[in-house]
Amino acid sequence: MKAILPLACLSLLALPLAACGGKGDDKLAERVEDAADNRADSLEAMADNLQERAERTRDVGEQRADAIDAADVNAQSMSPERKADIVANEAAAVR
Incomplete structure (x- = not known):
């Protein structure tokens, strides 16, 4: 139930925006969203790489x-x- 409430609020906020149109802002908005998705994908890939590096270090x-x-x-x-x-050389060897 708690997950549905924020989703419903977002839908209500997006409804007036969906009614607007014809000014070319839809494509711009889509490009902004795509760019943010690409940045997020890149960050997730970096996080995955760091996780693997942390496991190798351990x-x-x-x-x-x-x-x-x-x-x-x-x-x-x-x-x-x-x-x-000895401890410092261990830390350097892992990098």
Whole structure:
């Protein structure tokens, strides 16, 4: 029911606009809508690409963490700088 109310309001607002015509504004309005759709499609594609990149980043981080665990690295003997360097190199490797 809640979804129907906004749709009905939009229909009522669009009705007077639909009655107008003959001034060529329909084609202009269609072009504006098409351009907005194209921009939205582009943004969605970029979002999909970012999602895939985020998943790859997580996978690579997990694989590298597993490799460090498997190598049985003695992290207690490392300096804080060395640990930070390993983490920074991990972040750079994923990009």
